[in-house]
Amino acid sequence: MNPEATEYYVGNQLTVTRQVAFTSVMKRPDGKNRSCVIDVTLAVNGIPVVTAECGVWNSNCNCGRKTSYEFATRY
Numbered sequence: 269m270n271p272e273a274t275e276y277y278v279g280n281q282l283t284v285t286r287q288v289a290f291t292s293v294m295k296r297p298d299g300k301n302r303s304c305v306i307d308v309t310l311a312v313n314g315i316p317v318v319t320a321e322c323g324v325w326n327s328n329c330n331c332g333r334k335t336s337y338e339f340a341t342r343y
Contacts, residue, residue: 283311288319 269277288309292302310318 281313283314285309285311 286308288306290304290306292304294302296302306319307322308320309316310320
């Protein structure tokens, strides 16, 4: 890398954050905004660039995981 690119590269900060809570613009049936939690967020210089929903996606399980998958894929 050239010296200028190296300077920018060193200046970047990668942050891994687990369980980021936020309020969605989507409404619940009672009219209030949904409260959501993202399992993992990767941010570069404070700007989120990757989010991940962690879990086991097993369609044979009746324990709510399919609902979590459907919720995660709406975004």
